[in-house]
Amino acid sequence: MPEEQINLFELSGPQASAPPAGFDPDLIPTDVKVPVPSGTYQTMADLAQHCNQCHRCGLGATRTHAVVGRGNLQAPIMIVGEAPGQNEDETGLPFVGRAGQLLEKILESVKLDSEKDVFICNINKCRPPGNRTPSIEEAEACKPYLLEQIRMVDPKLILLTGATAVKSLTGDKRGITKIRGDWLEWEGRLCMPILHPAYLLRNQSRQPGSPKWLMWQDIQKVRAKLDEILTGSA
Ligand code: URA
Numbered sequence: 708m709p710e711e712q713i714n715l716f717e718l719s720g721p722q723a724s725a726p727p728a729g730f731d732p733d734l735i736p737t738d739v740k741v742p743v744p745s746g747t748y749q750t751m752a753d754l755a756q757h758c759n760q761c762h763r764c765g766l767g768a769t770r771t772h773a774v775v776g777r778g779n780l781q782a783p784i785m786i787v788g789e790a791p792g793q794n795e796d797e798t799g800l801p802f803v804g805r806a807g808q809l810l811e812k813i814l815e816s817v818k819l820d821s822e823k824d825v826f827i828c829n830i831n832k833c834r835p836p837g838n839r840t841p842s843i844e845e846a847e848a849c850k851p852y853l854l855e856q857i858r859m860v861d862p863k864l865i866l867l868t869g870a871t872a873v874k875s876l877t878g879d880k881r882g883i884t885k886i887r888g889d890w891l892e893w894e895g896r897l898c899m900p901i902l903h904p905a906y907l908l909r910n911q912s913r914q915p916g917s918p919k920w921l922m923w924q925d926i927q928k929v930r931a932k933l934d935e936i937l938t939g940s941a
Contacts, residue, residue: 739763739844743851745858751780754855758832764848766833766841772799776828776856777821783933784824785862786810787853789871789903790831790841801827806904810868813904813922817930824933826860828853830875846875857896863936864929865896869903888925890932897932901925 737760748754758773767773774791777800786802794804802810814821821827831841831849841849853876857865867873870883877893879886879900886900902918902925910918 737762739848743855745854747851748855748859751776751856751859754852754859758852761832761852764833764845766831766835766845769836770833771796773832774799774801774829774834775832775852776826777801778826779823780826780860782824782826782860783863783936784819784826784866784929785857785860785864786825786827786866786868787872787876788827788829788868790829790838791834792838793834795829796834801829802904805908809904809907813926816923817926819926819930819933826856826862828856830872840871841875843875846871850875863897864932865893865898866929867898867900869906870900872903873898873900887921888928899925899929901929 741763743757743763748757755773755775758775761767761773774795788802791801792804792806794807795801801807810827811821814825819825830846830853832852833849835841835845865876867876870881873879873881873883873886877891877898879891883900883902887902888899891898891900902922904922907918907922913919
């Protein structure tokens, strides 16, 4: 793709317009050197199609399905996980295994509906073999898809589950136990780092200070902030 054509895509935000005529979207996902500029996708379905053809990193070679997202495409809350596991790779849907079932319960506990109030996705759309943490290069290769998802859904709040999600999106390298539960601003958007549900599964205690207890504090803060935003703009 010629340089001049790439420069035409330097658009950002929800108002980014359609890619110019002559742009061949089939060229995008085949190599990490080919950029995926803001405004590339008009719909999540188009993005999903590319993710399923994508070989911007090596994870494309072993996927069954790219795992793009589930929930409301206009949700006020976006939840961003790390990467699909086996259940997600098999079904093509994020957070459908044990961690996902716990996530559903956490949302229900503050009356958030996973089909109406949230859109759930991951930093990486393809499963890393053996469920290892995605490498920095793999996260970077996939990041344009996430940025497009954020632009299209335009959520009021973003929840980042675990340190890898926080670091990959915002560059903040602090430990999750230090930063969880505090709002941070990224690109003008309110984000909250929260513990990863899989971490809660390994720690069953509900005592004050335990992972489950901390999650309960954090999700209540999220509910309160959403109510504040919805009431303020009513
Ligand atoms: N863990 C994640 O981070 N994402 C999923 O989709 C499933 C488990």
